[in-house]
Structures are given as C-alpha cells and as structure tokens.
Amino acid sequence: GENVEQHPSTLSVQEGDSAVIKCTYSDSASNYFPWYKQELGKGPQLIIDIRSNVGEKKDQRIAVTLNKTAKHFSLHITETQPEDSAVYFCAARNQAGTALIFGKGTTLSVSS
Amino acid sequence: GAVVSQHPSWVICKSGTSVKIECRSLDFQATTMFWYRQFPKQSLMLMATSNEGSKATYEQGVEKDKFLINHASLTLSTLTVTSAHPEDSSFYICSAEGTQSGEKLFFGSGTQLSVL
Numbered sequence: 001g002e003n004v005e006q007h008p009s010t011l012s013v014q015e016g017d018s019a020v021i022k023c024t025y026s027d028s029a030s031n032y033f034p035w036y037k038q039e040l041g042k043g044p045q046l047i048i049d050i051r052s053n054v055g056e057k058k059d060q061r062i063a064v065t066l067n068k069t070a071k072h073f074s075l076h077i078t079e080t081q082p083e084d085s086a087v088y089f090c091a092a093r094n095q096a097g098t099a100l101i102f103g104k105g106t107t108l109s110v111s112s
Numbered sequence: 113g114a115v116v117s118q119h120p121s122w123v124i125c126k127s128g129t130s131v132k133i134e135c136r137s138l139d140f141q142a143t144t145m146f147w148y149r150q151f152p153k154q155s156l157m158l159m160a161t162s163n164e165g166s167k168a169t170y171e172q173g174v175e176k177d178k179f180l181i182n183h184a185s186l187t188l189s190t191l192t193v194t195s196a197h198p199e200d201s202s203f204y205i206c207s208a209e210g211t212q213s214g215e216k217l218f219f220g221s222g223t224q225l226s227v228l
C-alpha cells in the first residue's frame with residue numbers, strides 16, 4: 001500500500017520568511033496530492049492540491065510542486081504570517097473513491 | 113470549498129455507554145465518506161470507508177462491531193462508538209467526497225470524545 005513520508009516534523013520561521021515542507025510517496029500509481037492545514041481542535045482544511053499531470057500549482061502565497069519521477073512533492077509558503085502557524089499534512093491517493101494516506105504532519109510556527 | 117458539518121464537537125460520556133457522531137455534507141452529495149481517528153500530535157489514521165447504501169469497509173485492526181458506521185443517504189453518515197471505554201477517547205474526523213467535489217475531500221470539524 002501507499003506510504004507517505006513527511007519532513008520536517010517541526011519548522012520555525014520568522015514572519016516574512018518562506019517555509020518549505022517536503023513529502024515523498026511510495027506508490028507510483030498515486031496521482032492526487034492534497035495539502036491540508038489543521039489548527040488545534042479543528043478538522044483539516046484543504047489549502048491546495050495537485051494532480052500528477054501537473055508539475056506546479058500556485059495560489060497566492062502557497063505553491064505546490066510535484067516530481068513524479070522522484071515521487072516527491074513539496075509545499076511552499078512565501079511571506080509567512082503568524083496566522084500560518086498550524087499543523088500541515090500532505091496526503092496521496094491513486095483514485096477517486098479511495099481514502100487519502102497522510103504524512104505525519106509538520107508543525108509550523110511563525111514568529112513575529 | 114464544500115462544507116462538511118460534523119457534530120457534536122465534543123462529547124464526554126461514561127464508560128460503557130454508546131456515542132453517535134454525525135457527519136453531513138451540506139452542499140453536495142457525498143458518495144463516499146471516510147472516518148478517521150487522530151490521537152494528540154499524531155496524524156490521521158483511517159478507520160473505515162463507507163459508500164452510500166453499502167456496508168462500510170473497515171481498516172485492519174478496527175473493530176466493526178465497536179465502531180458502527182451507517183451511510184444511509186448521500187448527505188449523512190454516522191459513526192457510533194458502542195460500549196465506549198477510556199481507550200476510545202480520541203479525536204474523530206469524517207471526510208466526504210462527491211461527484212460535485214471532483215477528487216477533493218473535505219473534512220468535518222472533528223469530534224473530541226472523552227470517555228470517563
């Protein structure tokens with residue numbers, strides 16, 4: 001089955017800096033890679049996703065890159081703000097109707 | 113994005129009682145719903161997958177008689193924790209996917225269960 005590795009487990013940056021979180025996956029058949037932000041005591045919120053036929057996707061300060069050959073994808077947050085502080089999860093799956101497999105999460109702390 | 117409503121947000125119950133958690137898709141038809149469990153500072157662990165009108169498929173190690181899942185309509189799935197014990201205390205989260213949501217999965221706000 002699919003296995004998703006995520007690192008770093010914790011990341012501390014200064015406000016305005018960029019943050020990068022990386023994930024690798026094992027199943028070459030995986031073709032959908034979302035990223036979720038989870039705040040304490042709340043459910044995960046989808047922030048961006050990418051499909052395997054695309055190498056990069058950007059939405060304002062957030063971008064995701066995908067390298068299918070190497071089986072890794074990354075989340076990039078630019079101009080970080082304190083409200084970006086949360087736990088971020090990457091995930092992968094190979095077809096609609098199947099469950100997402102999650103990485104272990106990255107706790108991002110943005111200090112002002 | 114699509115809205116998935118989950119409640120209660122938190123529940124405290126005595127050991128041996130049963131607790132029902134509801135998950136509703138408010139603006140789309142959820143053909144598939146997933147139930148996850150999350151311990152503090154850990155990732156989401158899949159418990160079961162349910163398709164509307166069918167029996168749920170449980171992950172290895174998840175007791176189907178203890179965690180009853182019903183997905184009777186395209187907008188509602190329920191998880192009932194039967195005869196709850198302190199070790200069942202956890203954060204339970206549902207997610208839903210539908211034809212209108214594309215491949216995207218949207219999550220409910222979670223339910224914190226504390227069993228005394």
